[in-house]
Amino acid sequence: MPSTENRAPGAEAPLEAPDEDQARLASRLRAQRLAAGLSLAGLAAATGLTKGYLSKVERGVGQPSIGTVFRIAEALGVPVGQLLASGGARSQVADVARVAARPASPPTEALHLRPLLPGGPGRLIAIEMWPPMEARPAQDQSTHAGEELLHVLSGRMEILFETETLVLECGDTLRFDARRPHRTRSLGAERARVLVVLAAEG
Template sequence: MVAAIGETVRSIRRERTLTLEQLAEASGLSAGVISQLERGIGNPAFATLVQLAHALDVPVGRLLLRIEDNKSPIVRKTERRRVGGHGLATAAATYELLTPDLSGALEATWVTSQPGHDTSKTPFTHNGEEFGIVISGSLDVFIDGVRHHLEAGDSIRYSSTIPHWYVNPGDEPAHCIWVSTPPTW
């Protein structure tokens, strides 16, 4: 697992065009510690992963999600991987990865939000852009506090750098597809 975390850190660091020294300065860790982690050496403390995630501007869960070398471009419905979501996945919402891995420029997620599910207590901001489409049910998407009501078939696109959250105001689950670039996990 440490090797997988190290590979993920190295991949994200390179994607952000950061040197070891630049990441060390941004995270408050030494370049040696980061280098060892990237090579799969040692056993990093959770606090170390939090510092790295903050410096890389990714959720800490993305460092823990193993990116497997998947030769197939297909993700079967029965083989979707659950990932943590806004405020982490709960009984009120599930998040399933629709892309084979997180090594590409975008991620697609199947989101099921139960009636009443509300993420307004933890607005989200991160680099990139998001696109969502409601497949069934309804969803209120708030962007910088402005409510956008979506019904089945409606879609939305916005900058992820703006605080955003969502609420399922309906009496049935909302099934949606959400696409983020770059990947947020």
């Protein structure tokens, strides 16, 4: 399936500036790639993504979609929850994501992901997501294993499937089979803020 992540360098969409959330994910991806003994070229070959795109992701200046993180995790042979996790320490009793530790809004209008909780086998993956203002092209839809749950915390958003488009208002909750190709975007002047919950594998 064609993807904007496979575009020639001159045709790539603008990438947002590095920030703390992306820097953490970038560091984790690079560490796992090196642990797997893969070069950037090797990871590119295994995922179908370009070496240039992966280099930008590892430098924290490219925000991969959730579907892309699944592809990278599969190529690296690690649970996706090991990549989509916060830097917080796991608790034996309960994991807490403190509001004060998180910025109020993302730095740009592009897709932004903020993992909320520590990862681990059998643990749910919780992510705060700000859908982009413009949906990705139809040929660049996201797919990944398992179910996905979205709960709109603020604003309005649209999720586009191949045969159906749904508008979600603040407070709405959606659960769907994430193997269905899908794209999201914020609606209106305000960026939507969405809680995403995924089931971790392993």
